[in-house]
Amino acid sequence: AQTVTQSQPEMSVQEAETVTLSCTYDTSESDYYLFWYKQPPSRQMILVIRQEAYKQQNATENRFSVNFQKAAKSFSLKISDSQLGDAAMYFCAYLSGGSNYKLTFGKGTLLTVNP
Amino acid sequence: ETGVTQTPRHLVMGMTNKKSLKCEQHLGHNAMYWYKQSAKKPLELMFVYNFKEQTENNSVPSRFSPECPNSSHLFLHLHTLQPEDSALYLCASSQRTAETQYFGPGTRLLVL
Numbered sequence: 001a002q003t004v005t006q007s008q009p010e011m012s013v014q015e016a017e018t019v020t021l022s023c024t025y026d027t028s029e030s031d032y033y034l035f036w037y038k039q040p041p042s043r044q045m046i047l048v049i050r051q052e053a054y055k056q057q058n059a060t061e062n063r064f065s066v067n068f069q070k071a072a073k074s075f076s077l078k079i080s081d082s083q084l085g086d087a088a089m090y091f092c093a094y095l096s097g098g099s100n101y102k103l104t105f106g107k108g109t110l111l112t113v114n115p
Numbered sequence: 116e117t118g119v120t121q122t123p124r125h126l127v128m129g130m131t132n133k134k135s136l137k138c139e140q141h142l143g144h145n146a147m148y149w150y151k152q153s154a155k156k157p158l159e160l161m162f163v164y165n166f167k168e169q170t171e172n173n174s175v176p177s178r179f180s181p182e183c184p185n186s187s188h189l190f191l192h193l194h195t196l197q198p199e200d201s202a203l204y205l206c207a208s209s210q211r212t213a214e215t216q217y218f219g220p221g222t223r224l225l226v227l
Contacts, residue, residue, distance in 0.1 A: 004157075033213075033215070035215070037218075042220065043203055043220065043221045043223070044218065044219075044220045044221070045205060045207075045218035045221075046218075047215065047217065050215055091157075091158070095213060095215075095216075096213065097213055098213065101146070101163060101165075101170075101171070101209075101212030101213050102160055102171070102173075103148075103158075103160065103207075103216055104157075105157045105158045106157065107155075107156075107157050108157075
């Protein structure tokens with residue numbers, strides 16, 4: 001079974017600074033997808049970024065980028081120029097590319113942005 | 116975000132009540148999901164529907180009964196719940212299974 005581990009229960013960053021959230025996963029599959037979702041106090045689960053395992057290029061979405069290290073099974077999220085609105089719980093998630101459609105989530109990292 | 120909507124947003128019910136949660140997706144997706152999010156636990160997948168057919172029941176107690184009348188609507192019927200069922204219930208949809216899932220705002224359920 002796949003597992004997703006987020007080793008940082010909480011992180012904080014100063015506004016306008018950069019922060020990196022860590023995620024590691026365990027799988028024997030070669031075809032899969034990785035995601036970062038954010039869940040602000042409103043509890044809405046919002047997709048931040050997606051990475052296909054077969055792509056070597058790291059995904060980017062504006063101020064959000066990932067460092068995908070397939071061999072190390074590592075998938076960290078970098079947030080640049082942090083804004084107050086980035087404060088949220090961030091979840092790393094794994095999705096099998098095969099017939100298994102179960103989205104496996106990590107326990108989350110609570111990010112605080114200090115003004 | 117209006118792609119996936121859920122009603123009600125908050126629900127308080129007694130253990131003998133019967134209530135239903137509703138989810139609607141406006142994204143033209145074919146797969147829909149129910150998740151349970153309890154405090155200090157990872158999200159738990161409950162049910163999966165693909166083209167209106169239930170393809171996953173993740174060992175969910177029978178007091179939770181899903182219904183998917185069409186690809187755009189998903190219900191979760193609740194009866195004889197326990198206090199430990201209090202949680203945030205999230206609905207999600209995707210174009211197909213093994214595709215990116217988009218979530219609704221959730222229903223916060225409190226069972227007294």
